[in-house]
Every structure is written in C-alpha cells, then in structure tokens.
Amino acid sequence: MRRIISILMENEPGALSRVVGLFSQRNYNIDSLTVAPTEDQSLSRLTLITDGDDARIEQVTKHLNRIVDVVKLIDLTGGAHIERELMLIKLKATGAQRAEVLRVVEIFRGQVIDQTGTSYSIQLAGTSEKLDGFLAAVSDCKVLEVARTGVTGISRGTKVLAI
C-alpha cells in the first residue's frame, strides 16, 4: 500500500543522508522524496512516498524514529490528509495543437509560465494522479521535459506535525 510519511528533522548536515541511507540499508523503497527547511530554520520537513503492508510500515517508522536527527514523523496516509505535487512541463506545440494545449491546461487548472513559438512551459499542482492525468491528456504532443517535485502533504483539520 502506498504511504506518505512526513518527517521533521534537524536541519543539520548529514541528516538527509541518514534518512535516505536507512531506506537502502533496510531494503525499503522510496518512490518520491521532497525536503526543505520549515518556518523554523533549525528544522527540515521531509516527505516521502514508500509502500508496504502495515508491518513493514511499522518497521519503517520505528527505524526512522531511531535516527537521532529525526524529531517527529507522521504517516499521513493513516488519516484524512491533503497531498500535492508540483510539475513543470515543457511541451512542443505548433499550429492547431497550441489551442488544444491551452484548453487542456485550463481544464486541469494549470498555468502557462513560459512560451516560444513552438513550445509551452506549464506549471501544474495537484495529486500525483492529476499530474498523471494531465500527461495522458497531452499525450499527442511531444513532451520535451518534465520536472516533478514529489509529493508533499499535510493532515486535514487541526492535526499538525510540529514540535
């Protein structure tokens, strides 16, 4: 089962490599990973996607908690949550395709952030499925480049991951 684990950790050199190293050491998967400092510069928030049954995820979270730099973590998929991924995509678009691309961008509530006579650069945020859906919708165009951030997320309601 797909899981989104969000981790607050010390914003220290080596902290990220300890988290990533744990996954390779113990043969766990990382499907995506995103990390940046929080409003408190001494903390980073890292969100990653992994998969596994309950027993495996229990081991993953226990081992993550064992890392000295890890302050706190949450399995967002354990409750109601909001997840988002950002995608920047550069498409080749000429002639009649140009209007078609703009229509699809509008349907998916994306934004054109750059253009040339033969291409569009588009920004799109949403769940990973939505981004996949957009890529399918523009599959007639030649995709020149895709940059996806990986998923980040937050719990719904008053529940927070903070110290």
Added chain:
Amino acid sequence: MTGETTEQAELLSGGEMLIRALRDEGVEIIFGYPGGAVLHIYDAIFHQEDVEHILVRHEQAATHAADGYARATGKPGVVLVTSGPGATNAITGIATAYMDSVPLIVISGQVESRMVGTDSFQETDMVGISRPIVKHSFMARNAEEIPTLVKKAFHIATTGRQGPVVIDIPKDTTDPRVKAPYVYPDEIPMRSYSVPEKGHPGQIRKAVDTLLQARRPMLYSGGGVIQGEGAEALTRLARLLGFPITNTLMGLGAYPASDPQFLGMLGMHGTYEANMAMHYCDVLLCAGARFDDRVTNSDPSKFCPDATILHIDIDPASISKIVNADIPIVGPVASVLEDMIAEIERRKAGPDAETLKIWWDQIDRWREKDSLRIPESENGLIKPQQVVKLMHELTGGDAFVSSDVGQHQMFAAQYYGFDKPRRWINSGGLGTMGFGFPAAVGAQFAFPDAVSVCITGEGSFLMNMQEFATCMQYQLPIKIICLNNQALGMVKQWQDMQYGGRYSHSTYAESLPDFVKLAESFGHVGIRIERPGELREKLSECFSLKDRLVFVDVLVDPDEHVYPMAIKGGAMKDMVLSKTERT
C-alpha cells in the same frame, strides 16, 4: 555557552578540549594509534596524565580493545584513530560494536576543513562510511563545539539501546594556536533524542497475567539484559516464578549457568533441552533479545508455534521485527523486570505448581539426552570441549573469557558455564574473527588483577596477532588458549555437512606458524599441548604464570563438529545431535 562562564573559562585548543572533555566524562583510558590528522590531539595527550592512552598495533584492535573494555565494565570504550586508513581500519570494530549494541566513542581525525572533499592525503569520508554502522556521528566544525559534541556523543552512546558514536575531527579544529574558552556542559538538551524510562504499567500487568497462567512457560534472555544491567532482576524473576530459562549467545551469564533452572544456550548450537522447551512452550518471555536468525533458525513461521510471545526491549524497532510480539513492552529491561516482580509480589500469586511440575518433568526427560556430552576420543587426540571444561575448572569459572569466531567460540559458549554477566565477551552479531585477542586486552586493562582469557582458533588468532606487541609493551598477562584444529573449523564443518566434504579453502595445515616460537619472539611464553595426558598439567602451568602472557597452542581433534546444530529451514526442535543422530 553563556557570557559569564566564558569570562572564567580556561582557554584551550580544540585538541586540549577533546582530552579535557574525555576526562570530565570520567574516561580513564583510550585505545588508539597516531597519525597526521590527530597529531595535535596526541600532543595534547602528551601534556596530561588524566587520560591514559594505550598504543595498539592496528586500529581494528583499538576498537575491539575498547569494545572489550566496554563489555567487561559497562562503561563506554573510547578509541582515537587518524584519518583515512586509520578510520577505515576502525570500521570492522565499529560494526562489531554496533551489531552487539556496545557503547563506543570513536574519535577519528580528519583532514583540514578546507581540504575536505578534495581527495587530499589520507582523506576519507568517515561520517559517510560509518553511517550505517553507528548510532550517530558528528563532524566538528570548530574547536568551541568539541566539548558539546563529546557530551552528546557519550549521552547517545550510553543511553537507550547503546551503540557506537563517531566524532570526526578535522585537523584545523585542534590547532594548538587557536584557543577558546573551555566549558564542559552538564547536560545537553536534545529535542530529537529521548529514551524510554519505564515500561507501560498496563502492558506489564497483561504480561504478568499471561505468565501466571502459563502451562509451559519459557524465559529467553539476550545481550540486552547484560547491557541493561538487568541480570539481577532477571535472576530474581526467574526464581520467583520457578520457570525454565535459556540465554542467547550474547546473554550468557545473565542467569547463572550452574543453576538448575538454566537450560543452557539456545539456538543454532543450543542445547537439546533449551531448543525443545522453546519449541513447545505456550508462553515465551523474551527479555533483551532480538529473535536473531541464529535463534529462530531462519524460518520465523516455524518458531514457537504455540507460544504467546511477551517481548521486553528498549528499542521499539526490535519489537515485531522478526517475530510478532503479542505483548510488547518497550522500556529499560531492568526496570521492566523489577516492575513485573513487584506486580507478582503485590498479587501474592504464583504459577500453578502442579502444572509447572508436569512441564519440568518433560524438560528433565529432554535433559536426559545429555546433548553436551563430550564424545569419546577415537583417535587419541584432545577434544576441544575438554579444554574448555578444564579451563572452567582451573579459573574457578570466574575469568573474563573473550573469544573469536567459529567452532571454538561455540565450544566456549556451550562448555564454560558463565555464572556472572560481563564475563563472556564475544562478537555475536557481526561474528568478527580477530575480535577475541584485542577484546581480552581491553578486559585486562579494565580488570588488571583478574584472569583475562582469550579462547581462539589458529585462524582467528592470525587476524589480529600483532597485539602480541601491545601486550609486551604494557605487560598484560593475558592467557590465550588456541584450539588449534589446523583448519577453519566451522567452515570445514559446514563443508562436511553440506558440501560433501569438499574443503574449499578451509585448510592450511602445512603453512601454520610455530605458535610457541611466535609468542616467544614477542617476549611471551608459548606452550604446546598435543596429547590428552598432558592437558591438565600444561594448562595448569599456563594459569600459574600470573605475570606473563601465555599462548597455549592446543592441538585438538580436527574432525570434531559442534553439536547440537539446528537443521537449516527447520523449527527449533529440529537438530543434528551428533554425526549419527538427529531429532
């Protein structure tokens, strides 16, 4: 660091701060080897007498010696090595300590900060290389933070599930020309690190309910009970309940081996009765052990099929990792066991005596198998088991016994009979050949007046024999008992049992050194024992030479196997009992 303390604080260089911080942490002894990146630190060592530095002959030996010191005393071991090869040589010792949860502080020199990352001379990414085998690691950014890093390192290494911590120190941070105020903090708050202080009372009550209702109970304890100073509480609990108990390889000595409730070691080379009782028990209390594959026999689904499993561990990640725990209790083992005892005493209850007697009768029938009986010698050669038994007799069972890895290790574990914790020092998790001799060095420094024995094999011994020189320099009267079977015995045993006796690279009889002369060349005493008839006399002679290192080369039966031995892929009840007998 606050302004007011700065005014009073003494000005020290980073190198001086490091040594001062070790002193303030109560460190009396460190094991190390100098080199370019740590020369400032070695100069600081030269100018003081609080912390004694022991010069070993290889960095791996420094880590094992500090490890042996830590296991014998319960105090953290401290290692100092230089950058590059010094650091990489320490890696095997760090991994050894990590696998057995031994508190070590490994201080490694590093090239100057400005050179880091430039592939400079003797540079290696120590923090990176050691990352998967340390509890935590630090790299010093400046001299001022060295005391704080030392404080944190000791706190992390010695609390919770213990383990090695690396402090990597770039040479510029120890520059004698750069002085800063030295303040050793009393406490370091760490928001990201906390350890459980007590077991959950509800879980403890549930565990006691289950134990008191057990019909076929079994206690299984591991190294955590020794590391967590829980041996005394474990012994009281076992006696209070009258339950059978087994120890893992790492847990030997946590319960007195001479006590009738003790069924011996369990697992791959455990006794018949311990493994049978494990398999057929209905309630299993595991204290400070981690269901290692050398216990569960590689297929956890066949492990203790009828048992309700109670698991006490300070590390939540150990619980339900291999075998699902029905009643997990996270907490320090000594405190949890004390709480269990208190709960049983409060209830004024005990297990049903009649039911328990039926279980003990069964166990006694298993015991009749006498799975550790020593086979008769058919070829007039010494049986290795005999040597260990005699060692027990001659040392009163009270020596610090370290071992290397292989058949001799198992014979030592099976036949020495440890009655006290911290007497048995061996590399259980990583299985590091070459561990025993330097570990005996550490134990001897910890207890200069005690008998420190290393049981080894000629294969393992050759891996760290350079420490003969260290022992001469410091006049360490270690006793080395080498069960010489002229082969890598355990490899050969597996080749006998699983590879049709094809001894691929496990024999080398024609190229072994003359160990007596080897020991003598370093200034020590060497004794060779070839026949059973001279065993007692010559082994007694060895232990009578109180002030000398004695290497005893005992030629043992090269065809001897370690039994019982678990049948691969089977349950715990499935064992090979001798060359001709299986369960």
